[in-house]
Amino acid sequence: xxxxxxxxxxxxxxxxxxxxxxxxxxxxxxxxxxxxxxxxxxxxxxxxxxxxxxxxxxxxxxxxxxxxxxxxxxxxxxxxxxxxxxxxxxxxxxxxxxxxxxxxxxxxxxxxxxxxxxxxxxxxxxxxxxxxxxxxxxxxxxxxxxxxxxxxxxxxxxxxxxxxxxxxxxxxxxxxxxxxxxxxxxxxxxxxxxxxxxxxxxxxxxxxxxxxxxxxxxxxxxxxxxxxxxxxxxxxxxxxxxxxxxxxxxxxxxxxxxxxxxxxxxxxxxxxxxxxxxxxxxxxxxxxxxxxxxxxxxxxxxxxxxxxxxxxxxxxxxxxxxxxxxxxxxxxxxxxxxxxxxxxxxxxxxxxxxxxxxxxxxxxxxxxxxxxxxxxxxxxxxxxxxxxxxxxxxxxxxxxxxxxxxxxxxxxxxxxxxxxxxxxxxxxxxxxxxxxxxxxxxxxxxxxxxxxxxxxxxxxxxxxxxxxxxxxxxxxxxxxxxxxxxxxxxxxxxxxxxxxxxxxxxxxxxxxxxxxxxxxxxxxxxxxxxxxxxxxxxxxxxxxxxxxxxxxxxxxxxxxxxxxxxxxxxxxxxxxxxxxxxxxxxxxxxxxxxxxxxxxxxxxxxx
Amino acid sequence: xxxxxxxxxxxxxxxxxxxxxxxxxxxxxxxxxxxxxxxxxxxxxxxxxxxxxxxxxxxxxxxxxxxxxxxxxxxxxxxxxxxxxxxxxxxxxxxxxxxxxxxxxxxxxxxxxxxxxxxxxxxxxxxxxxxxxxxxxxxxxxxxxxxxxxxxxxxxxxxxxxxxxxxxxxxxxxxx
Numbered sequence: 001x002x003x004x005x006x007x008x009x010x011x012x013x014x015x016x017x018x019x020x021x022x023x024x025x026x027x028x029x030x031x032x033x034x035x036x037x038x039x040x041x042x043x044x045x046x047x048x049x050x051x052x053x054x055x056x057x058x059x060x061x062x063x064x065x066x067x068x069x070x071x072x073x074x075x076x077x078x079x080x081x082x083x084x085x086x087x088x089x090x091x092x093x094x095x096x097x098x099x100x101x102x103x104x105x106x107x108x109x110x111x112x113x114x115x116x117x118x119x120x121x122x123x124x125x126x127x128x129x130x131x132x133x134x135x136x137x138x139x140x141x142x143x144x145x146x147x148x149x150x151x152x153x154x155x156x157x158x159x160x161x162x163x164x165x166x167x168x169x170x171x172x173x174x175x176x177x178x179x180x181x182x183x184x185x186x187x188x189x190x191x192x193x194x195x196x197x198x199x200x201x202x203x204x205x206x207x208x209x210x211x212x213x214x215x216x217x218x219x220x221x222x223x224x225x226x227x228x229x230x231x232x233x234x235x236x237x238x239x240x241x242x243x244x245x246x247x248x249x250x251x252x253x254x255x256x257x258x259x260x261x262x263x264x265x266x267x268x269x270x271x272x273x274x275x276x277x278x279x280x281x282x283x284x285x286x287x288x289x290x291x292x293x294x295x296x297x298x299x300x301x302x303x304x305x306x307x308x309x310x311x312x313x314x315x316x317x318x319x320x321x322x323x324x325x326x327x328x329x330x331x332x333x334x335x336x337x338x339x340x341x342x343x344x345x346x347x348x349x350x351x352x353x354x355x356x357x358x359x360x361x362x363x364x365x366x367x368x369x370x371x372x373x374x375x376x377x378x379x380x381x382x383x384x385x386x387x388x389x390x391x392x393x394x395x396x397x398x399x400x401x402x403x404x405x406x407x408x409x410x411x412x413x414x415x416x417x418x419x420x421x422x423x424x425x426x427x428x429x430x431x432x433x434x435x436x437x438x439x440x441x442x443x444x445x446x447x448x449x450x451x452x453x454x455x456x457x458x459x460x461x462x463x464x465x466x467x468x469x470x471x472x473x474x475x476x477x478x479x480x481x482x483x484x485x486x487x488x489x490x491x492x493x494x495x496x497x498x499x500x501x502x503x504x505x506x507x508x509x510x511x512x513x514x515x516x517x518x519x520x521x522x523x524x525x526x527x528x529x530x531x532x533x534x535x536x537x538x539x540x541x542x543x544x545x546x547x548x549x550x551x552x553x554x555x556x557x558x559x560x561x562x563x564x565x566x567x568x569x570x571x572x573x574x575x576x577x578x579x580x581x582x583x584x585x586x587x588x589x590x591x592x593x594x595x596x597x598x599x600x601x602x603x604x605x606x607x
Numbered sequence: 608x609x610x611x612x613x614x615x616x617x618x619x620x621x622x623x624x625x626x627x628x629x630x631x632x633x634x635x636x637x638x639x640x641x642x643x644x645x646x647x648x649x650x651x652x653x654x655x656x657x658x659x660x661x662x663x664x665x666x667x668x669x670x671x672x673x674x675x676x677x678x679x680x681x682x683x684x685x686x687x688x689x690x691x692x693x694x695x696x697x698x699x700x701x702x703x704x705x706x707x708x709x710x711x712x713x714x715x716x717x718x719x720x721x722x723x724x725x726x727x728x729x730x731x732x733x734x735x736x737x738x739x740x741x742x743x744x745x746x747x748x749x750x751x752x753x754x755x756x757x758x759x760x761x762x763x764x765x766x767x768x769x770x771x772x773x774x775x776x777x778x779x780x781x782x783x
Contacts, residue, residue: 040742040762074675099677135675142764143744144676146705146732554741 041065049132049150058116070136072106080129083122089114129153195357202361211362216394217323220282221316222373223391230374237370239313241363243320245356252355257348269406271325279399286392386429393422412460415467419453488533490549495558496565506546507581513546517573520553524592525572535595541602576605643737645755649725652708662723664699666776671703671735671747674710678764679746683718690722693774705731
């Protein structure tokens with residue numbers, strides 16, 4: 001027992017060590033590439049505008065981050081509301097900077113407050129809209145930001161001659177309540193209604209490829225135990241599921257409290273890097289690297305079962321905690337839909353409850369699997385060691401699957417290496433067996449793995465990426481040059497106005513329109529660009545379509561406005577519009593669409 | 608420490624390094640892709656359409672700037688001086704002005720800039736973002752080889768030592 005406990009402690013220790021190293025390497029290399037952008041703020045954080053109307057004047061405040069400054073000569077107030085006019089501004093004294101071309105210019109650090117007289121109010125209405133313009137720079141780095149234009153709307157009660165009461169609200173803060181008013185029927189559901197729906201959604205999700213990668217992980221954990229009883233392996237599965245529940249609950253809490261879109265974080269290379277690290281550690285331990293150390297004790301280790309199972313429970317819990325992040329990447333479009341209610345209510349408790357219910361739903365299959373594994377796994381002997389190694393290969397496979405979401409990971413090479421390795425292992429394993437039937441089965445499996453690995457290697461050298469179709473790249477290049485895959489001719493837009501303009505253009509020319517929400521950080525979006533949207537058959541099907549790609553890579557007022565306009569929570573989202581400009585609401589999709597599914601949708605939309 | 612532990616640690620360190628490298632190369636290749644920048648049709652001061660690709664030299668510095676950006680204006684006389692000195696060796700400088708001709712021409716005249724300037728107002732911001740400068744801040748400069756591959760990039764003012772290194776196609780090491 002001692003060995004096993006030690007090995008688990010070591011597992012935890014090494015994972016910390018590995019992550020520390022990973023962090024160091026990452027940072028050191030990031031330093032090497034010296035991305036100074038990390039130390040600079042985005043413009044909407046460096047310069048924060050606000051405005052209020054007081055009697056007959058508008059007070060404009062720019063809060064400026066430390067080390068940043070703004071130019072006096074670049075400030076402007078442009079009245080937007082019809083009938084509204086303003087006079088010229090009076091500015092306080094600032095700091096004089098020497099400019100190589102323009103001589104001395106006045107700039108402001110930290111904060112600038114100035115007033116503009118309102119010379120005429122509109123005849124009706126109770127909201128004043130202004131555009132505030134300004135331009136600034138970061139002094140120590142020596143960079144300037146493009147001129148900023150911020151729309152602010154100020155509500156005021158119609159002035160008698162006396163005071164104008166005022167509260168302001170800037171447009172850069174997304175106003176979630178108004179965006180979801182049209183969904184108010186959905187909001188009528190009770191707390192428990194949401195929770196039960198989420199649990200059901202979770203159960204449905206457990207049969208998708210999003211949850212299935214968790215099974216080898218869990219199997220690896222269980223197989224890593226010597227002689228687990230049925231109850232023990234079931235318990236490990238429960239610990240694992242509790243781990244996923246905790247992660248989801250936190251994510252739900254954050255979403256409810258802040259409305260932050262979680263997807264971007266779930267799919268970051270960081271999360272993927274950390275989970276792959278943990279999986280590789282798990283695989284190494286399954287290969288026996290942690291246990292060979294004290295071989296004589298392995299025989300006698302059925303000692304302190306409670307200590308062992310406690311540590312195992314913890315590692316199972318921990319792996320659940322982190323693997324939930326990865327699964328989140330896959331189901332997040334549905335997550336975001338489910339969470340829409342919590343986000344719109346701004347209710348962190350509801351958010352946490354919805355997410356935990358969903359995680360429990362997804363976990364029910366895993367728990368069943370855990371108890372089942374207790375029945376099925378062999379008890380003793382050399383078999384167990386081989387089974388562990390095979391699970392180790394599967395866990396590495398999961399790691400490769402996860403890592404292949406990153407566009408630069410040479411996934412097919414890794415698959416080839418894994419398959420060749422696993423294939424030769426299977427052949428050796430078969431050689432040890434005395435039972436002919438089993439040995440020949442394993443030999444067959446081994447040869448199949450070698451063959452597949454070989455094809456993967458060949459495909460990889462040809463630039464292929466897909467393990468399920470390793471030679472696809474070769475078929476392509478052996479065809480005529482005309483089959484060269486090209487991108488779909490999307491019109492890329494970033495603002496609501498641009499999207500509206502293109503939609504109405506399509507309507508005028510009688511074309512149906514495809515609207516694709518995209519972001520660089522959305523791996524599923526990138527994947528769709530690289531697979532589905534390159535398929536000649538997809539090009540064919542979309543010949544007569546107007547194609548709009550809404551790029552929401554940068555989160556700002558424009559991206560929020562355009563998401564609100566289409567009532568889309570975030571990418572990847574695929575929307576189909578009829579030639580008359582109305583949307584096929586029932587065909588709207590969130591998440592990755594493979595060729596067949598996409599073509600079916602296009603066909604339905606074309607009918 | 609037993610042998611197994613040593614091997615394990617070595618494996619761990621190697622894995623960490625490889626993962627770090629993979630993650631970073633993911634970031635770096637992502638930010639160093641200049642293909643859009645090379646093929647975009649931009650306008651010259653006289654209204655002709657040109658791409659940066661057709662202006663590439665043996666090594667090319669592409670500098671995003673604007674009249675309202677004082678650090679940009681501060682570095683341009685230095686660019687001009689090094690351009691005069693190194694252009695016979697194949698060093699090219701292309702200024703991409705995120706601005707209009709009326710505002711920039713007086714500045715270009717007073718600084719006697721003779722390297723090519725291309726104009727790209729809003730497109731320029733997008734190109735800058737696509738070529739790795741997500742913040743849209745300026746000045747932002749890229750060093751490309753003759754095929755248009757990105758060798759180095761810099762957000763912020765470029766100083767003489769760095770510019771000299773760049774003019775010979777070298778990454779400037781002192782700051783890295």
